[in-house]
Amino acid sequence: MQYGYQCEDCETSVWPVTTRAELVWLKDRLHVAREVAKHSQTGLDTWIAEGMAFLNDHHGHSVIVVSRRS
Numbered sequence: 001m002q003y004g005y006q007c008e009d010c011e012t013s014v015w016p017v018t019t020r021a022e023l024v025w026l027k028d029r030l031h032v033a034r035e036v037a038k039h040s041q042t043g044l045d046t047w048i049a050e051g052m053a054f055l056n057d058h059h060g061h062s063v064i065v066v067s068r069r070s
């Protein structure tokens with residue numbers, strides 16, 4: 001299975017390469033992830049950058065974690 005975020009308002013989705021638990025963590029702790037990003041010297045993992053960009057774009061929208069068969 002693949003996991004991703006879907007915006008119910010825009011009906012678009014993104015599929016970063018990571019686990020469901022990581023996606024739930026990032027969605028619930030976006031403010032923490034932003035702090036980590038600010039202080040990170042080495043750059044973010046791709047899935048975090050991708051996930052954060054999507055969550056930022058759809059701030060205030062109804063974003064859910066979804067799955068699909070890979």
Ligand SMILES: [Zn+2]
Pocket residue numbers: 007008009010011057058061062
């Ligand atoms: Zn949206």
